[in-house]
Structure formats: structure tokens, C-alpha cells
Amino acid sequence: MKKIFTCFFNVILLLVSLTGISYAQSRNGSVSGAIKTSDGNPASFVSVGLKNTSKTTQSDEKGNFTLKNVSPGNYVLKISAIGVSAQEKNVSVVAGENTEVSLSIAESSSQLDEVAINGYKTPNKKPVNLGKIAIAPMDLPQAVQIIGNQVITDQQANRLSDVLKNVNGVAYGENRGSVSGETFFARGYSLGTNNVFKNGSRASSGGMPETSTLESVEILKGSAALLYGGVTGGAVVNMVTKKPKFEYGGEVSMRAGSYDMYKPTADIYGPISKKLAFRLIGTYEDAASFRNSVKSNRIYVNPSLLYKISDKTDILLQGDYLKSDMTPDFGIGTVENQIVDIGRGTFVNAPWAYNKTNTATSQLNINHKFSDNWKLNVLANFQSYNRNYFSAERPFADTKVASNPLPYGFAARNVTRSKTKEFTYNEQINLNGFFKTGSVTHTLLVGADADQSRTTSGGFTFNNNLATFNYGNVNLLDPATYFGSGIEPAANMITQTFAPLYRMGTFAQDLVSITDQFKVLAGVRYTFQKTPRTVSTNLASGVQTLSVNSLNKSKVESAFTPKFGLIYQPLKTTSIYASYASNFIQNTGTDINFAPLDPSTVDQYEAGIKNDLFKGRLSVNLTVYRIANDKFAQQAPLNAQGAPNGDANIKELNGKTLSDGLELDITGTIVKGLNFIAGYSYNYIRYTQTRDKTVYTVPEPTPAQPNATRTVTLGGIIEGQRLVGSTKNTANGTLFYTFQEGSVKGLKLGASAYYTGARNGGYNDSKIQTYSRLIPLSAFTTFDFSAGYSWKKLSLLAKISNITNELNYFVHENYSVNPIPPRQFMTTLSYKF
Structure with missing residues (x-):
């Protein structure tokens, strides 16, 4: 299996290199930048687009965005989100160059959090901390699910089992003696202590962790062995x-x-x-x-x-x-x-x-x-x-x-x-x-x-x-x-x-x-x-x-x-x-x-x-x-x-x-x-x-x-x-x-x-x-x-x-x-x- 994987990986790298050479002379430009809130924090998951074109994207969790392969010319850059005042700015795109733009919205970070109660941020665009890098789930060949604070609050969740029952593919197994830690099964595999994390580090579940005050719970389904050693194949939480x-x-x-x-x-x-x-x-x-x-x-x-x-x-x-x-x-x-x-x-x-x-x-x-x-x-x-x-x-x-x-x-x-x-x-x-x-x-x-x-x-x-x-x-x-x-x-x-x-x-x-x-x-x-x-x-x-x-x-x-x-x-x-x-x-x-x-x-x-x-x-x-x-x-x-x-x-x-x-x-x-x-x-x-x-x-x-x-x-x-x-x-x-x-x-x-x-x-x-x-x-x-x-x-x-x-x-x-x-x-x- 290792030899097959190594050969396949080398072929892919060769194809990537050849493709890179053939496209090296691109005549388009790009627009990138950062969006901040009124109090200086990143404005994450705000819609960004060029008016009268199909070029749209979202800012990432750090407020950064990039619009690639833009034809040279003058455009109007627009940012918008539910509950956020729309902003526009003129930009010029030059062939083969990147145009950097800095923008800010009138709302503070807490106000942006508040509008999320009635607004919606697609989970397929929101990177998870478990991924260790800002890659949106849409770009990951793996199932991801995020249970946010609004769901935790609305459902008045007290235990991790209250949160994870919203996650398909993760089933509550039992709680031996009702005190030794809740046990879950994902894809048939028991999720032991090695599969439960807090802020990216392994956490003991023996005392049944407090979940009512969490910002979110992230679930990376399937194997996460590439990023974390010693985990079973069902999921990591x-x-x-x-x-x-x-x-x-x-x-x-x-x-x-x-x-x-x-x-x-x-x-x-x-x-x-x-x-x-x-x-x-x-x-x-x-x-x-x-x-x-x-x-x-x-x-x-x-x-x-x-x-x-x-x-x-x-x-x-x-x-x-x-x-x-x-x-x-x-x-x-x-x-x-x-x-x-x-x-x-x-x-x-x-x-x-x-x-x-x-x-x-x-x-x-x-x-x-x-x-x-x-x-x-x-x-x-x-x-x-x-x-x-x-x-x-x-x-x-x-x-x-x-x-x-x-x-x-x-x-x-x-x-x-x-x-x-x-x-x-x-x-x-x-x-x-x-x-x-x-x-x-x-x-x-x-x-x-x-x-x-x-x-x-x-x-x-x-x-x-x-x-x-x-x-x-x-x-x-x-x-x-x-x-x-x-x-x-x-x-x-x-x-x-x-x-x-x-x-x-x-x-x-x-x-x-x-x-x-x-x-x-x-x-x-x-x-x-x-x-x-x-x-x-x-x-x-x-x-x-x-x-x-x-x-x-x-x-x-x-x-x-x-x-x-x-x-x-x-x-x-x-x-x-x-x-x-x-x-x-x-x-x-x-x-x-x-x-x-x-x-x-x-x-x-x-x-x-x-x-x-x-x-x-x-x-x-x-x-x-x-x-x-x-x-x-x-x-x-x-x-x-x-x-x-x-x-x-x-x-x-x-x-x-x-x-x-x-x-x-x-x-x-x-x-x-x-x-x-x-x-x-x-x-x-x-x-x-x-x-x-x-x-x-x-x-x-x-x-x-x-x-x-x-x-x-x-x-x-x-x-x-x-x-x-x-x-x-x-x-x-x-x-x-x-x-x-x-x-x-x-x-x-x-x-x-x-x-x-x-x-x-x-x-x-x-x-x-x-x-x-x-x-x-x-x-x-x-x-x-x-x-x-x-x-x-x-x-x-x-x-x-x-x-x-x-x-x-x-x-x-x-x-x-x-x-x-x-x-x-x-x-x-x-x-x-």
C-alpha cells in the first residue's frame, strides 16, 4: 500500500508541476485584502464580490479574501452580509498583478455575532480549528459538522451528549456508571479519550466536560490520523x-x-x-x-x-x-x-x-x-x-x-x-x-x-x-x-x-x-x-x-x-x-x-x-x-x-x-x-x-x-x-x-x-x-x-x-x-x- 501511494503521489506532483508551467503565463489579475470590524477585529464570512460580474467569495475566519482570475479593468468591489451595512469601493485590476484592498464595516465584532443569530453562515465555508489551517470544509475531502453556540444555547445543552445528538453519524453509546465519561460511537468505532479535544488539544472526558458555555463543537468525521496521532477511525470532536x-x-x-x-x-x-x-x-x-x-x-x-x-x-x-x-x-x-x-x-x-x-x-x-x-x-x-x-x-x-x-x-x-x-x-x-x-x-x-x-x-x-x-x-x-x-x-x-x-x-x-x-x-x-x-x-x-x-x-x-x-x-x-x-x-x-x-x-x-x-x-x-x-x-x-x-x-x-x-x-x-x-x-x-x-x-x-x-x-x-x-x-x-x-x-x-x-x-x-x-x-x-x-x-x-x-x-x-x-x-x- 505504501509503494502504491508513493507512486501515485509522485505522479500527481508531476502533473501539478506540468500544469503549473502551462498556466504560468496567465494574463488575469486578482484582488485580495482584509475586512475588519469597527473595533479592529476580523470580519469573518462576509460576502465580497465585483459588481456586475460573477466573481464572488467570502472572507475567511481572519477576515481575508481573494478574488482570482479577474480580467484587467476597473470594478466596484462590494461587501455585504445579513445585518451589515453594505460597503463599496472602486478598484483597478492590472494583468498579472494583485490589487490589495483594506475595508472595514460599521459594525463591531459583537454586533456581527449578534446578527448571526438571525443570519446564516454556511458551514461549508467556515474552517474548523481541528483542521489546523484555514481550509473551508468545501475544499476538504472529508465530512465536517459544526454545532454553533446558537444551537447550544437554544437547546439549553448541559452535556456533550446534548450537543452531539445533533450530529448525524455520531451515536451515544452509554455512560458506564453515569460518571466515567460519556461514550460515543462514530461510524461504528468508539470515541475514546484520544478522540475528544478542547481548543485543539486532547481533553479528559472523565468528569463530563461543561458544554453549556462553549462557543461551538466541531466534528471532523472519519480518520483524522494525519493531523492527530492515536485516534480511532470514527471521528474527532x-x-x-x-x-x-x-x-x-x-x-x-x-x-x-x-x-x-x-x-x-x-x-x-x-x-x-x-x-x-x-x-x-x-x-x-x-x-x-x-x-x-x-x-x-x-x-x-x-x-x-x-x-x-x-x-x-x-x-x-x-x-x-x-x-x-x-x-x-x-x-x-x-x-x-x-x-x-x-x-x-x-x-x-x-x-x-x-x-x-x-x-x-x-x-x-x-x-x-x-x-x-x-x-x-x-x-x-x-x-x-x-x-x-x-x-x-x-x-x-x-x-x-x-x-x-x-x-x-x-x-x-x-x-x-x-x-x-x-x-x-x-x-x-x-x-x-x-x-x-x-x-x-x-x-x-x-x-x-x-x-x-x-x-x-x-x-x-x-x-x-x-x-x-x-x-x-x-x-x-x-x-x-x-x-x-x-x-x-x-x-x-x-x-x-x-x-x-x-x-x-x-x-x-x-x-x-x-x-x-x-x-x-x-x-x-x-x-x-x-x-x-x-x-x-x-x-x-x-x-x-x-x-x-x-x-x-x-x-x-x-x-x-x-x-x-x-x-x-x-x-x-x-x-x-x-x-x-x-x-x-x-x-x-x-x-x-x-x-x-x-x-x-x-x-x-x-x-x-x-x-x-x-x-x-x-x-x-x-x-x-x-x-x-x-x-x-x-x-x-x-x-x-x-x-x-x-x-x-x-x-x-x-x-x-x-x-x-x-x-x-x-x-x-x-x-x-x-x-x-x-x-x-x-x-x-x-x-x-x-x-x-x-x-x-x-x-x-x-x-x-x-x-x-x-x-x-x-x-x-x-x-x-x-x-x-x-x-x-x-x-x-x-x-x-x-x-x-x-x-x-x-x-x-x-x-x-x-x-x-x-x-x-x-x-x-x-x-x-x-x-x-x-x-x-x-x-x-x-x-x-x-x-x-x-x-x-x-x-x-x-x-x-x-x-x-x-x-x-x-x-x-x-x-x-x-x-x-x-x-x-x-x-x-x-x-x-
């Missing part, structure tokens, strides 16, 4: 926090809802000097739950400073702190591998269970512009995450009494005690440039990054040095047994384990515009990852022990991950693309000789079409894809001694999976004040090759018969069966309308519908099972309705969610069964100043 402004303003609000939910928020920003601005956001949340005995208490603070050293250099310093205390809740459990309706609010965990997390982040972001065409970004990020957890674990009952055909529903409640400290460091440097070879345009991105994490976790014993402790069996069918003794067992930390991880990489990417219609994106990344052996310390003796594997050394992995895409744009409003990308996924566990497993290489093929209709007021994007993993890790059937392997951490790389899918994304504002998002996704990820059913003869000597043997039948997962946790179909639709005039001016009405298709919990079936451990889950749809009113600086917004009171479940593979929330009410009162 970036949470973008709000930034300082050079004008005074802010907002205070109070959110209240069902089950004693209260959440005040304050947001204030402004200049400290002509070059220094600040922003401070804080929120406090106190809430109970529809789940009995479940509570949450959260404090979030997000300060930031922006220092504009000059027109070419700025420094952004951001930080945030989240203290999140939440009750662990594994739901209602299962009886005989079946969900039994014992009540939506039934709580069967220990009454003293707790989960306390503290997450602190600091980030330094330096941007320097060498010229209008060459820019440098340097980013350094530090995050600490502490977790203090004590709880009984998931309940699953499978005991029957022979004399009674009905299950009794008894389940053990073994406890888990953990204390974890995690420190992560991320450094990035990205250089991007815009240049030409003849008439061929290059948008180049070159970068390097490094991640380090240092995790320390404790090992505990209980009461009188017991390795395990059962809080007491619970009968899931008998509420009298739920509370138990109410006594929290004593837990003593006896060991600490230190686990470091180092990852670094470098990459290069070039978007080559051969013509205005035909473009090529090509790039490659090299990733190096080192996982040293863990160090365990006995706290009583101080003795340290290194983890053991067959090599007795660190696990080292490296890989080249290429990406290649073709883009054809027959119209400025239409883009057709096809792309190939690969990434490697780290595998946990060892082989039968306790050597670390090699990574799995995943190949992704994607094709799509992106359309902007009605002058950009409606965007309709369609994507199809295939993702193949030819080295899927699965449990080894036999250990090194030839005996049946019962250790799930001992694996082999002989499986294959295939994920096929389709995604439809629709967003827009057809008329002023009417905003909507809609989408549909289909995914079929399944096992395509696993171990056949095989009978083994293994030794089983006894003193009387030293050569005795026995037979063991082993087999892999059933081929064609969908992977547990993945969702076949999802769909979403949200519509908000704000009345623009008359006696009802300021009235806002909104409705949302979310469809989650059939899926499976439990465990996938193997070829030798006599009964299934799958937990089939039916499809369900929930409906939300919102209504609000804005008057001058005051606004009130209310929402009823799950209007039909639909009942369904999300199930962790280990039987953590969590009912979806019932009908609830939420309202937010806010004041802007």
Missing part, C-alpha cells in the same frame, strides 16, 4: 471555548429545571488595555435526578486573556477548572440477561457511593503572521485530572432456584475503590502557507506534535485486608433489598501504579488547486508512540516492581498514515470528492507470550458531495464510506501452554471487521429567523473474519494418568454480527424560528426530534455458544419543544424534553443498564449587558 473581546459586555443567566436542577452562569468580557482583553465565565450546577438518590454538584470556571502584541502576533492564554461530584449509578441491571422493568428511577447502588473529580486545564496559544500568506501557530497545553471513586459495581442476576421456574434476581454488589491522578501535556507547532507554482495554488500545512501522560492509580484492600468485598447481594425484584446495610466498608490503599505514555508525530499536507474546479489534497504523517512498563509501589515496604512482559522493555509503536483526496467543484457551490486515509489503533493486552500487541492498521475510503443552495442559505451534504480493519484484536483461544485461555487480555490479531455507512447532513436558514439542522446516518459494522469453530485436544494430566487429555471446543465471534454498542440508524431534526416583526417580535419557537435505531448491548455471540448474551434494544424517538421571548437585553427560554415520555435504555456491554430520562422541563432566564 473539538470543544471550542469562548474567547476575549476588545469591548465590554457579558451575560448572566439562571437555568432551572425538573428534579431540583439549578444552574446560574456569568460571562463577562472586555479590554484591559488597547492590546490586552479578558474573558471570565463561571457556572455552578446543583441537581437531583429522575434516578432515586442520584445527585450532581458542579463548579466550572473559564478565564482567558488575549494579548495582541502587534497586527502580526497575538498570544491567547486560556484556563478552566471543573469540580464535578456525581453519584455513581449503574442503572437497573439485568435478570437472566434480560432487562426487567423495575422502575425508571430505581436505584440499586450502595447509598454511600460517590465519584469526585477535579479537572484543571491551562493552554498557551501563540499566533504569528510572517505575511498574509505564511503563518505560524504554537500551542502548549497542560491538564490535570483527579478522580476519587468508591461504589458497588454493575448488577446482573443470573441465578435460578431449581424448584421455582421464575428467576429470583439475586446479584452480588462487589465494590470498587479507586484514586487516580492523571497529568497530560500536549505541544504543537503548525506552519501553514499559501503560495503558487505558476498558476497552481498550494495551501500547505506542516506540523509536529507531542503528547505525554503520567497516570498514577491506587490499589486497595477492604476491611480486614480483603482483596474483594461484596456490599451485599441484592434481589433486583425485591425493593426491600436495595438499600443494604448502609455501612461503607473501610478501604486501604496498599499499592500505587505509575503508567507513563509518550506520543509524538510530524506531518505534511498540501491542498493543491490545479484549477478553480479541480483540487488535490495529499499528506502523510509519521507517528511514534512509546508505552513504558508500569511501576508498582508497595506503600508499606516501599518496594517498586516493574510490570512483566516477554520482552521486559517498553512497548514501542510507529506508523506512517497517508491521506489522499480528489476534489471536483463544477460550481462554486458544489464540491464532489473521494478520499483514502489510514490510521493505526493501539491495541491493549498481550499475545500468548505476554509480548505487547502490534497496532491495528485501519483503511478508510470516503466519497461525498457538498452543496450550498439558495445563495448559501441551505447546505446539503451526503457522504458514503467504508472502513476496513484487517488486524482486529480478539481474545486468544489458547495460552502458551496450549490450555484454554480464560484471560481476556491475552489476544491475537487474526480478526477482520468492516464498517459501511452513509450520512446525510442538512443545515440552513431559508428565511430570516428560521434556523434548522437535520441529518440521517446508516452504519453497518460487523465481524467479517473470526476464528472458526475448532476442537482442540489439550493435556490434563493427573497423578494416576500423567498423559491424560481432554477436548476443548473454541471459536470466534459470529461473522456478520453487528458490533455491540454500534447503532444502525440515527436521525435528528431541529427547527427554531424567531419572529422578526409585529407584536410578536422576539418570540422564539423550536422543536427537535431525535431517532436512535436498534442496537445491541451485552456481548457479541461466539460460534460455540449454546445461548445468546446479546441484549437487543429497540429503536426509539424523543421529541423536545422550546418557546422563548427576547425583549431588549432580557430573554426567557423554556423547553419540555421527551414530550411523549418515551422509555428506553442505553446498555454498557457489561450490563450497566441506564434508562433514558423521562419527560422533563427546563428554563433559562438571561440578561445581556
Whole structure:
């Protein structure tokens, strides 16, 4: 594959060079420049055009624009946008030269943000921070979706799952214990911690990050391995926090809802000097739950400073702190591998269970512009995450009494005690440039990054040095047994384990515009990852022990991950693309000789079409894809001694999976004040090759018969069966309308519908099972309705969610069964100043 890609890439470069020479003698000129707001900030996504011609474009996120291949002559340059006063300026274009123009609009940056509430900026024209370079999604051979602040505010989103349910192709999977971090699946692949970012750096999702105060959430679907190492192939998610402004303003609000939910928020920003601005956001949340005995208490603070050293250099310093205390809740459990309706609010965990997390982040972001065409970004990020957890674990009952055909529903409640400290460091440097070879345009991105994490976790014993402790069996069918003794067992930390991880990489990417219609994106990344052996310390003796594997050394992995895409744009409003990308996924566990497993290489093929209709007021994007993993890790059937392997951490790389899918994304504002998002996704990820059913003869000597043997039948997962946790179909639709005039001016009405298709919990079936451990889950749809009113600086917004009171479940593979929330009410009162 590497040789094919290298040859193909060289051919493309040759064609590019030849094309550049043939077009080098262009007789047309160009017009470029920058548009700024009245307070000196970039005016992004403003329409720019030459009157009485077809030459139009939009300013990018930095306010820059370029009109290429303009015939020599005199023109009138016009800039316009919804809610912005139109501006005109005379320009002259000379053959073979570029005419530079500087323009400003009468509106400030905050006013430009305000008109975006009723206006619409096509997402196909807005570059995402995750891309590390200002390339509009229309020019990317990859599906992109942005959920902006207006949607987050209108829907009164509190958690990341509230935001991502608007993203087709990303499905909520489960939340193990309701506190360990929400889990999502994209294109069949689980999005772990490595796939969730904040302002471009990896972020822990363990404390469930605060999303109600975000500026936007960006989703880059498919493989992002070229730009970020160590990610799975489904998608990457970036949470973008709000930034300082050079004008005074802010907002205070109070959110209240069902089950004693209260959440005040304050947001204030402004200049400290002509070059220094600040922003401070804080929120406090106190809430109970529809789940009995479940509570949450959260404090979030997000300060930031922006220092504009000059027109070419700025420094952004951001930080945030989240203290999140939440009750662990594994739901209602299962009886005989079946969900039994014992009540939506039934709580069967220990009454003293707790989960306390503290997450602190600091980030330094330096941007320097060498010229209008060459820019440098340097980013350094530090995050600490502490977790203090004590709880009984998931309940699953499978005991029957022979004399009674009905299950009794008894389940053990073994406890888990953990204390974890995690420190992560991320450094990035990205250089991007815009240049030409003849008439061929290059948008180049070159970068390097490094991640380090240092995790320390404790090992505990209980009461009188017991390795395990059962809080007491619970009968899931008998509420009298739920509370138990109410006594929290004593837990003593006896060991600490230190686990470091180092990852670094470098990459290069070039978007080559051969013509205005035909473009090529090509790039490659090299990733190096080192996982040293863990160090365990006995706290009583101080003795340290290194983890053991067959090599007795660190696990080292490296890989080249290429990406290649073709883009054809027959119209400025239409883009057709096809792309190939690969990434490697780290595998946990060892082989039968306790050597670390090699990574799995995943190949992704994607094709799509992106359309902007009605002058950009409606965007309709369609994507199809295939993702193949030819080295899927699965449990080894036999250990090194030839005996049946019962250790799930001992694996082999002989499986294959295939994920096929389709995604439809629709967003827009057809008329002023009417905003909507809609989408549909289909995914079929399944096992395509696993171990056949095989009978083994293994030794089983006894003193009387030293050569005795026995037979063991082993087999892999059933081929064609969908992977547990993945969702076949999802769909979403949200519509908000704000009345623009008359006696009802300021009235806002909104409705949302979310469809989650059939899926499976439990465990996938193997070829030798006599009964299934799958937990089939039916499809369900929930409906939300919102209504609000804005008057001058005051606004009130209310929402009823799950209007039909639909009942369904999300199930962790280990039987953590969590009912979806019932009908609830939420309202937010806010004041802007």
C-alpha cells in the first residue's frame, strides 16, 4: 500500500508541476485584502464580490479574501452580509498583478455575532480549528459538522451528549456508571479519550466536560490520523471555548429545571488595555435526578486573556477548572440477561457511593503572521485530572432456584475503590502557507506534535485486608433489598501504579488547486508512540516492581498514515470528492507470550458531495464510506501452554471487521429567523473474519494418568454480527424560528426530534455458544419543544424534553443498564449587558 501511494503521489506532483508551467503565463489579475470590524477585529464570512460580474467569495475566519482570475479593468468591489451595512469601493485590476484592498464595516465584532443569530453562515465555508489551517470544509475531502453556540444555547445543552445528538453519524453509546465519561460511537468505532479535544488539544472526558458555555463543537468525521496521532477511525470532536473581546459586555443567566436542577452562569468580557482583553465565565450546577438518590454538584470556571502584541502576533492564554461530584449509578441491571422493568428511577447502588473529580486545564496559544500568506501557530497545553471513586459495581442476576421456574434476581454488589491522578501535556507547532507554482495554488500545512501522560492509580484492600468485598447481594425484584446495610466498608490503599505514555508525530499536507474546479489534497504523517512498563509501589515496604512482559522493555509503536483526496467543484457551490486515509489503533493486552500487541492498521475510503443552495442559505451534504480493519484484536483461544485461555487480555490479531455507512447532513436558514439542522446516518459494522469453530485436544494430566487429555471446543465471534454498542440508524431534526416583526417580535419557537435505531448491548455471540448474551434494544424517538421571548437585553427560554415520555435504555456491554430520562422541563432566564 505504501509503494502504491508513493507512486501515485509522485505522479500527481508531476502533473501539478506540468500544469503549473502551462498556466504560468496567465494574463488575469486578482484582488485580495482584509475586512475588519469597527473595533479592529476580523470580519469573518462576509460576502465580497465585483459588481456586475460573477466573481464572488467570502472572507475567511481572519477576515481575508481573494478574488482570482479577474480580467484587467476597473470594478466596484462590494461587501455585504445579513445585518451589515453594505460597503463599496472602486478598484483597478492590472494583468498579472494583485490589487490589495483594506475595508472595514460599521459594525463591531459583537454586533456581527449578534446578527448571526438571525443570519446564516454556511458551514461549508467556515474552517474548523481541528483542521489546523484555514481550509473551508468545501475544499476538504472529508465530512465536517459544526454545532454553533446558537444551537447550544437554544437547546439549553448541559452535556456533550446534548450537543452531539445533533450530529448525524455520531451515536451515544452509554455512560458506564453515569460518571466515567460519556461514550460515543462514530461510524461504528468508539470515541475514546484520544478522540475528544478542547481548543485543539486532547481533553479528559472523565468528569463530563461543561458544554453549556462553549462557543461551538466541531466534528471532523472519519480518520483524522494525519493531523492527530492515536485516534480511532470514527471521528474527532473539538470543544471550542469562548474567547476575549476588545469591548465590554457579558451575560448572566439562571437555568432551572425538573428534579431540583439549578444552574446560574456569568460571562463577562472586555479590554484591559488597547492590546490586552479578558474573558471570565463561571457556572455552578446543583441537581437531583429522575434516578432515586442520584445527585450532581458542579463548579466550572473559564478565564482567558488575549494579548495582541502587534497586527502580526497575538498570544491567547486560556484556563478552566471543573469540580464535578456525581453519584455513581449503574442503572437497573439485568435478570437472566434480560432487562426487567423495575422502575425508571430505581436505584440499586450502595447509598454511600460517590465519584469526585477535579479537572484543571491551562493552554498557551501563540499566533504569528510572517505575511498574509505564511503563518505560524504554537500551542502548549497542560491538564490535570483527579478522580476519587468508591461504589458497588454493575448488577446482573443470573441465578435460578431449581424448584421455582421464575428467576429470583439475586446479584452480588462487589465494590470498587479507586484514586487516580492523571497529568497530560500536549505541544504543537503548525506552519501553514499559501503560495503558487505558476498558476497552481498550494495551501500547505506542516506540523509536529507531542503528547505525554503520567497516570498514577491506587490499589486497595477492604476491611480486614480483603482483596474483594461484596456490599451485599441484592434481589433486583425485591425493593426491600436495595438499600443494604448502609455501612461503607473501610478501604486501604496498599499499592500505587505509575503508567507513563509518550506520543509524538510530524506531518505534511498540501491542498493543491490545479484549477478553480479541480483540487488535490495529499499528506502523510509519521507517528511514534512509546508505552513504558508500569511501576508498582508497595506503600508499606516501599518496594517498586516493574510490570512483566516477554520482552521486559517498553512497548514501542510507529506508523506512517497517508491521506489522499480528489476534489471536483463544477460550481462554486458544489464540491464532489473521494478520499483514502489510514490510521493505526493501539491495541491493549498481550499475545500468548505476554509480548505487547502490534497496532491495528485501519483503511478508510470516503466519497461525498457538498452543496450550498439558495445563495448559501441551505447546505446539503451526503457522504458514503467504508472502513476496513484487517488486524482486529480478539481474545486468544489458547495460552502458551496450549490450555484454554480464560484471560481476556491475552489476544491475537487474526480478526477482520468492516464498517459501511452513509450520512446525510442538512443545515440552513431559508428565511430570516428560521434556523434548522437535520441529518440521517446508516452504519453497518460487523465481524467479517473470526476464528472458526475448532476442537482442540489439550493435556490434563493427573497423578494416576500423567498423559491424560481432554477436548476443548473454541471459536470466534459470529461473522456478520453487528458490533455491540454500534447503532444502525440515527436521525435528528431541529427547527427554531424567531419572529422578526409585529407584536410578536422576539418570540422564539423550536422543536427537535431525535431517532436512535436498534442496537445491541451485552456481548457479541461466539460460534460455540449454546445461548445468546446479546441484549437487543429497540429503536426509539424523543421529541423536545422550546418557546422563548427576547425583549431588549432580557430573554426567557423554556423547553419540555421527551414530550411523549418515551422509555428506553442505553446498555454498557457489561450490563450497566441506564434508562433514558423521562419527560422533563427546563428554563433559562438571561440578561445581556
